[in-house]
Amino acid sequence: MATPTPRLSTLLGWLASNDIWYDTSALRIVDENGAIRVVSTGKGADVDAVVVRMPKGAVMSPKNCQVGDLVEEAGLDGEIALALCLMHERSLGPDSPWHGYIQSLPLFEDAPLLWPESDVTHLLAGTEAERAAKRDFETLKEVYETVVRPVVQKNETWFVPREKFSFESFLRAMTVITSRAFLVDEYYGDSLVPLADAFNHRSDGSGSEHLHIETDLDVCPHCGAKFGYCxxxxxxxxxxxxxxxxxxxxxxxxxxxxxxxxxxxxxxxxxxxxxxxxxxxxxxxxxxxxxxxxxxxxxATDPDDAERLEMRVVRELPKVDGEEVFNTYGGRSNAELLHRYGFTDERPGTNPHDVVLIDLDTVLQTAVSESLLPAAPAAAPAKSKNKRSGSAKMETIEERIELRVAVWSAYRGLFEWDEEEEGGEDEGEEEEEVAEHGHGHGQESGHRHAKDGSCCAPGDDGEDGEGAGADDEEEDEEAPLFPLRSDGSPSASLISLLHILACQDGILRRLADDETGAAAADFAEAVRVGHGGAYAGEKEVEVRAVKGKSGAAAKGAKGPKVVWVAGDAVERVKKCVAVVARTRREAYPTSLAEDEAEFAKLGFSATAEKGTAGVVDNMRLRSSLVVRISEKKVLEAVLAKYAPPDVPNGSQARAGKTGGKKKSGKK
Ligand SMILES: [Zn+2]
Structure with a gap:
């Protein structure tokens, strides 16, 4: 066996002296190709066996770092607080209790957050990774200027030398944090977990990771003791x-x-x-x-569960000595992987979590260009309770759309049924989540939990895609984004909005005038039943047969029969989905075929190059191509499913009705 590198020896000694145990018969920590990682010894371990165990006190968290109180009192939490703690501990050198661990960490990960802006704009044009990098860069710059810098200046005896706490250092620390931190529990929050973070992530979506990290999240948030034991x-x-x-x-x-x-x-x-x-x-x-x-x-009388972290084998370890052992960081798109971790899948287009987001403007422009709304009512019925429709003036298309978006927005929670199983995090966040993450600072950090593509979706943050260029008016920060998923499915939120835009005025009035939400629930159910099946590619449902529950309490009961979703709306909505996907595709300056050709020239031997100086540019290009190809394949999947014959699914150079405003300049 090769002699450990000095930094690996130091790390191993530090792990031992901090009670961080791992099963050396099954696992071996190696330092190869510039990175520390964990491989199998080939001897294996039983499924369910615990192969890593450590006291939670060994993690690095604002709760146990010297400047943790300072940082939290300044109002920082989550990943940003942890980044500042890491910067401080690093500045202490050998005096830090985590020195043996910190010296094994990279100074940064080459995530787009650290790339020159020209690289982000050029390599990632139009991608979700570009959107995320630009958004987070701005957010972090503001947090740094308004909170971090003042804390550092006010406490200059702690934060020395000053140059180690520059914005650049902060960004570098953030890439270490976003790529390595785990949510440990309600007390420690986002933390660096030695050894656990040496396992790399495998994200091909097939559940092929070998280990899971286990922690008792439900502890006293004040002291970390098992809940009820303090x-x-x-x-x-x-x-x-x-x-x-x-x-x-x-x-x-x-x-x-x-x-x-x-x-x-x-x-x-x-x-x-x-x-x-x-x-x-x-x-x-x-x-x-x-x-x-x-x-x-x-x-605390029952410390065992609450005070330690374990990693358990969930799948047979590699039988070959030296083969890597993987953890999972949760389901993430390639854009997210690149954004948070600085790497992507090796092969593009195989990640089920890949997603492309559609902004509201694109949806609304499509609704206009495709004449999705029903014809304007000639004269508003006088006895309508709705003020708008009671007006004598004809409403403009903008006003009609605005009302429909408002109705959708008012009942938005009902129209996100595909996200409910994720815990509905976009709606009411649970208290624990607020404690866990730095949401107060606009940093997206709730993504660590396994999420599907919806995770950058409505509720997260909605800046206009840079490449979309639809219009430059100031975007509402709450502007929703609508995911298109790798299986070609649009999100329920998008389908629902399109159906509200398409619905007859009578239905719209029922929705708008209904204060209980019962009508909206029926409408949502009709869309879900009628389109959930159809849009999931499973089965077509006779939409006309779907009845409201609010009027007629039960099936077969006599009462007003409401056709919430007219049959022809299905086809019109489908077509809009295709147009939306085609429009989104125009945000990319290159075509799928061009990207694939460029990627093919690069070859596949990426892992060995990681971290090696001199190939960084190539790695950036390679990662960017993986993101670009993956996203375009999502759009292809949507178009394959939804494009009717009169929506060309061909070259993007053909500017469509809604794409006329877009720049589509090829390089
Ligand atoms: Zn307590």
């Missing part, structure tokens, strides 16, 4: 059962107190109860965070 839990319970009532209303508090009986209160320590109850619940909690953690840790 004094915070008791305090929280005390405040929610009694203090909560007290803060709700002045009058009710004394009632509740007397009703529950003075004796009961006296059974507790009266002084404590008074103190707690005299404070708003939030103050109690804040106090706990600052003063109690160390005590609470010692009172």
């Amino acid at each position: 004094m915070h839990a008791e305090l929280d319970m005390g405040t929610s059962s009694a203090g909560g009532d007290g803060s709700d209303g002045d009058g009710e508090w004394s009632d509740a107190s007397s009703a529950s009986g003075a004796e009961v209160v006296e059974d507790d320590t009266p002084e404590d109860a008074d103190e707690v109850l005299s404070l708003p619940a939030s103050d109690v909690t804040m106090g706990d965070i600052e003063s109690v953690p160390s005590d609470a840790e010692s009172t």
Whole structure:
């Protein structure tokens, strides 16, 4: 066996002295081709066996770094807070408790965030990776100027030398964080996890990773103890059962107190109860965070689950000595992989998580150019409750579209049924998620959880694609983006919006006038049943037969029969999907065929070159081509499914009705 490199020896020693155990009979850590990674010994390990185990305290998190408090008090959290902690620990050199680990890390990953802008614009033109890189660069620049720099300046005894905390260093640290950090639990949050981050990601979507990382997320957010095994839990319970009532209303508090009986209160320590109850619940909690953690840790009675991280074998390890062992970072498109990790799949067009996003403008322009809306009503019915349609004036097409988008937007949650199984993160985020990630700073960091292509979708952030060039008016930051997926399916959100744009005015009025959402739910169900099957490529459904539930309570019940989705709307919506895909394709300056030809010239021997100086440009080109080809294949899949004969699925050079405004200059 080869002698370990100095940095690998240092890392191995550090792992051992920090109780980070791995099964040396199954795994071997190597330092090859400029990167540390984990390979199989060939001897294997049982499925379900734990092959890595460490105390959570060994991870690097704002919770246990020296500047963690400073950073969190400044309002930073999630990945950005962790990046600043890493920069500080790195600046300490051998004095950092994580030195043996940090010295094994790369200084940065060559993600587009660090590329010269000309590379991003040139190599990634029109891609989701370009959109993400430009968006995050701007966001991080603003965070740096408004929060990070002031923190560094205000605490100059901590952050020395100053040049190690430049914007450039911050961006570099961010690429290390986005490519390596894990969500450890509700206490540690986003953290660097030594050794676990040495396993590379395999993302061919076939579930071919060998290991999963396991952690008990559900711990006390104040001290990290297993939930229910620390004094915070008791305090929280005390405040929610009694203090909560007290803060709700002045009058009710004394009632509740007397009703529950003075004796009961006296059974507790009266002084404590008074103190707690005299404070708003939030103050109690804040106090706990600052003063109690160390005590609470010692009172945890069941530390085992909550205080360690493990990696478990989920699939037979490679039988060949030296073959790489993979973890998974979750389902990610090639654009996301490049954006967050600085690499892509080896082969383009095989990643089921690849996705292309459509902006709202493109959808609406398509609706206009394809005459998707029904003919304008000649005269508005006088007794309509709808103010707009009651107006004597003819509405402009813009006004009609605006109303329809507003209706879609009002019931948007109902129209995203394909995302529900993901936990509906675009709608109400759970409290835990807020704690986990740095959403407050606009940094997209919620993507670590396994997500399908919808993850850059509505709700995330909606800047106009640079290459789309539809119009330059200022974009609403909330502007939705509609995913097209690698299997050729548009998102439910897009289908729903198109159907609302297409629906008859009578249906629109029902939706707009309905305050309960029942009509919208019926409409969504009709679209889902009628098109969920059809658009998923499974089966056509007789859409006319779909009835509303709001009027007629049950099937067969007598009542007004509402045809929520007219039969001809199906074909018109389908055609719009194809036009939208074709329009999106025009954002790319090169064609699929051109990209594939260029990619073929590069060959496939990418992994050996990673990290090697001198081939960076080639790696950038290669990764960019993987993203470009993958995205274009998504569009091809959509067009293959939806393009009717009169929507040409040919050369993009043919500017369509909606594509007239687009630049399509070939290089
Ligand atoms: Zn606690």
